[in-house]
Amino acid sequence: MDATQGLWLLTVPVLAVGVAAVARRTGVSAPLALVVAGLLAAAIPGTPDFELDPEFVLFAFLPPLLFAAAWQSSLPNLRDNARPIAYLSVGLVLCTTLVTGYVVYLIVPGLPLAAAFVLGAIIAPPDAVAAVGVAKRLGLPRRVVTVLVGESLFNDATALTAFRIAVAAAAGEGVSLATGGERFLFAAVGGTLVGLAAGPPLHWLRTRLRDPLAENAVAVLAPFAAYLVAEAVHASGVIAVVVSGLYLGHRFTESPAATRVLGLSFWKVLTFILESVVFLLIGLQLPAVVEGLSAWHPLTLAWWALTVFAVVVAVRFAWVFATALVPALVARRRARTGGAVDDTRRLNRRELTVVSWAGMRGVVSLAAAFAIPVTTARGEPFPERHLILFLTFTTVLATLLVQGVTFPALIRRLGIGGEAERHTDAVAEAGAQHAAARAALERLEALVAEEEDLDEQVLRRLRELAEYRQLRAWERLGGGTGPGGTEVPTAAYQRLRREMLAAEREVFVRLRDERRIDDEVLDRVLRELDLEEVALSRD
Structure with a gap:
């Protein structure tokens, strides 16, 4: 790699972090801003082609992002909402795959049904990064956030497994419905077992190292180890990563305080960088996506893209509201037969509407699309590969643009708050x-x-x-103020103590600049001041 290539590789993360930082400060949807920035950068003459290596994306980006999300998720809350999460992460993904695939098969002349199901599996899993971020910032009820987080943790495994089965069928490998079901069950069960097997020994190792750096290094390597082991036995690496992350995150309280402080800070920075880079890469893929589309009229392509987007949105709405009726029907039946009734609060219509609209697609869909083989088992070109890439890209962009932009306004309009x-x-x-x-x-x-x-x-x-x-x-x-707007003692204490810490910090820095203390001493005393100031703050 020469210096020019290295400079371009450095430009991508720098641009991604810069755009994401501006989006966070201005309140703009960061994923959408990053995709648009990627589109604009790709249009600049001289910009090299950034073609995603799907295996690299699925291995380098997906495991740490999923592991970090699982690590910070509440295992009890996920367990309490297992039914709606399963409906979305398994049932909805399969339903979207089948319905979307069949509709595309009907409207695109000459497209084989198996190839249409490949497209359906690719665009089936939503990427809840943007939705969850907005939901937390606007204070949605915890159960809505938990359902969206749980869906994003497990739907990639369902979609990628369905994708591999559909690709095998489209490539002429003789996959039947029965063998496809067997593969799916083996991948799910195998991934779960690998994740459960990896969690306890990794936790045992971390708790005996007694070194914050070494303990967090084990956590960084854990998702890649779980993913590779599961994929080596043809199980779901995604499920293995999620299960091991949930286990280790649930036991994170047993780690020393220094390990927790360092680990939480590291994962926040890592996920920020990775999420920024992958959404920018989506926009940079435009030249590769539009390549090979000259055989179709632009209006025809636009009609197909609009239809696919509409079907994806409609299927999610129909599925969410239909499955929401199941608990009520079960409760009614149990009440008639004298059985125990589940009195757990269910999502209301406004919350179901929010969940239905939170269907933004992301990098997993695009990475899966680029993972489509170029040729089939018979050496023939894969059916309409460029068209599948195009429809994947337009669906990702449309969901980010339409749903991503309107999602905060919808939440405010519905008046949903926690x-x-x-x-x-x-x-x-x-x-x-x-x-x-x-x-x-x-x-x-x-x-x-x-x-x-x-x-x-x-x-x-x-x-x-x-x-x-x-x-x-x-x-x-009381919100930091007492009667008449007077400052309560703790608020006064925090304000005054921050001023005192700032004064101490200025003295230490001045002494370092005067060469009266060393940088190593400065780092040590500043860490103590920083930890105290963080303890005063409420994030």
């Missing part, structure tokens, strides 16, 4: 803080009774800190 849920969480947090601080004080008094000659100033400071933490969460329920 205000009551957030208040309940705040009250529960205050109670937990109170109980924890009381336990800390009791522990301190027990130590005082056991030990002699403890410094009274140290004990007074520890008691004051425990009392401060005991009151902090309750005062936060």
Whole structure:
């Protein structure tokens, strides 16, 4: 690789991070802004062709992104919502594959049915990165966010497995419905077993290293190890990554504090970079996508693209609302027969509408499209490969443009918010803080009774800190102000302490600039100040 190629490779992540940063500051949809930036960059004369290597994307990008999402997900919440998540991540993906594929088969002359199902499988899985980000920022109810996160964790496995079966059938490898079902079940079960087998030993290793850097290094390597092992036995590497990530994330509380601080910061930075790069790469694929489309009239291509987009959206709406009726019907039947009725709150119509509209497609669809083989088993060109690439790209772009742009406005229009849920969480947090601080004080008094000659100033400071933490969460329920808009003590404490920390930081930096302390000393003392300031903040 020469210097020019290296410069272009550096330009991609730099441009991606820059565009994403601007989008975050201005409130624009980052995925959409990145795709548009990629389209504009691809149109600049002299821009090289950035053709995605699908195997590289599926191995280098997908495992860490899925692992990070699983790591930060709540296993109990996912378990409580297993039914709607399964409906979306398995049932909806298969339904979209079949319905979309059959519609495309009907409207595109000469396209084999198996090739049409390849397209259906490619565009079946939504990429919930953008939807989940907006949902969290606008404060959607936790169950809606959990369902969207759970869908994004598992739908890629379903779609990629269906894609491989459809490609095998279209390439003339003699795949029947029975063998396809067997492959699907083996991939799902095998991936789950690999993930469950990988989780405990990785957790055992991490907890015995007792080194924050080494422990997080194990976590970084974990998704790639789980993916490769599962793929080596022809199981689903995606499911293996998700299952192992859920296990390790659930046990993350057993790690030391330094490991948790370092790990959470690392995964936030990594996912930000990877997500930015992959959405920019989607836009940069335009030259490769439009290649080979001269055989069709532009209006015909536009009609097919619009039809595919409309079908994908309609199928999701129909499926979400139809499956929402199942629990009600089951509850009615159990009530008639005297059985136990599930009283778990179900999503209402407004929440179902939000879930239905959160169907933006992303990089997995495009990577799968480029993974279509060029020739079949008989050495013939794969049926309408360029057309499948084009329809995949237009579907991804249309969902990001139409659904991605209107998604925040839809949420505000429907008036969906988790205000009551957030208040309940705040009250529960205050109670937990109170109980924890009381336990800390009791522990301190027990130590005082056991030990002699403890410094009274140290004990007074520890008691004051425990009392401060005991009151902090309750005062936060008032939003930082008291009657008449007066500042509550904890808010004043945080404001004044931040000013004190800023003054300390200025002194340390000045002493470093004057060469009176070394940079190593500066790093050490700044880390202590930074950790305290982070503890004062509420992210």
